[in-house]
Amino acid sequence: MIPNVAVLEIANPHFRMPRLWIPLILLWLPLAVLLLLLSPILFIIVCAISMTTGVGPFRVVRIFWDILSSLRGTDVRVTANGNKVLVRIL
Amino acid sequence: MNENRRQILEMLAAGKITADEADRLLAALEPEPTATAGEFTGNIAGSKGWSGNDMGATVKTHAKYLRVLVESTEKNGPTTVNVRVPMQLLRAGVRLASLIPQQAHDQLDETLSKHGVPLTLSQIKPENLEELIDHLGDLTVDVDAKEEKAKVRVFCE
Secondary structure, eight states: OOOOEEEEEEEETTEEOOOEEEETHHHHHHHHHHHHHTHHHHHHHHHHHHHHHTOOHHHHHHHHHHHHHTTTTOEEEEEETTEEEEEEEO | OOHHHHHHHHHHHTTSSOHHHHHHHHHHHSOOOOOOTTEEEEEOTTOBOTTSOBOOOEEEEEOOEEEEEEEEEETTEEEEEEEEEEHHHHHHHHHHHTTSOHHHHHHHHHHHHHTTOOOOGGGOOHHHHHHHHHHHSEEEEEEEOSSOEEEEEEEEO
C-alpha cells in the first residue's frame, strides 16, 4: 500500500517549524492523472531502461511500485548541534 | 486455568510428581511456536519473562524494520541519528540494483575495491538479504574516535 501521510519537522536553536502532516493522498491523485497523460513518454523511457538493462518493462514498473509501496514506516530523526530534523512516512 | 494445568498442579501439591516433572508437563501443554519463511531467530540477552526472571530467551519473530542508531558526542554537542527503514524497502532496493547495467556494476565494484570494500554488487540478491537479516539479529558496534566517542547500533525489530 502506498504511503498516505508524511510528517516533517525541522527545528534549530533560532527557529522551530511546526510539525507538518502532509497528506500524500492528495499528491497521488493529481500525480496519477499526470502519469496517465505522460504514459506514452514514460512507456518509451521504461522500454529504453529495459533494453539497456535487459529487464522486462513490467518488472521495471513493479520494482518502482514496490519501492513506493515499501516507504511506509520509514522514520528518520537526526539531531545535531541543536538542529533537529524529523521525517516520517505513514 | 485449564483442567490439565489444574490436574498437574494438584498432582504436584499431593506429592505424586516432582517439581521438575510438573515443569516438563506444563511446558508440554504450551503450544509450540512455529517458524515460517522470513522469520529470524535472535537471542535477546537479558530479556525478561512473565515472572520477571532473566531468561536469555530465544525469540522467533518477523523482522519488519532495520534500525540504525548513531550517538556521538562532539565539541558542539551530542549528535543522534535514529533511522528506521522497512525491510520491504531494503528488499525493493536490492531488486532495484538489478536494473543497474553490468558496465556500471563493474565500475562500482572497481571503485569499491579501490576504497577497501571488496564487494561485488551484482552478487547481492534478495536471497542474500534474507540471509543477512537472519544473521543480523542484534548487532552493536561501538566506534571510538580520538576525541569523540560514537556509538553505532544496527539491529532488526
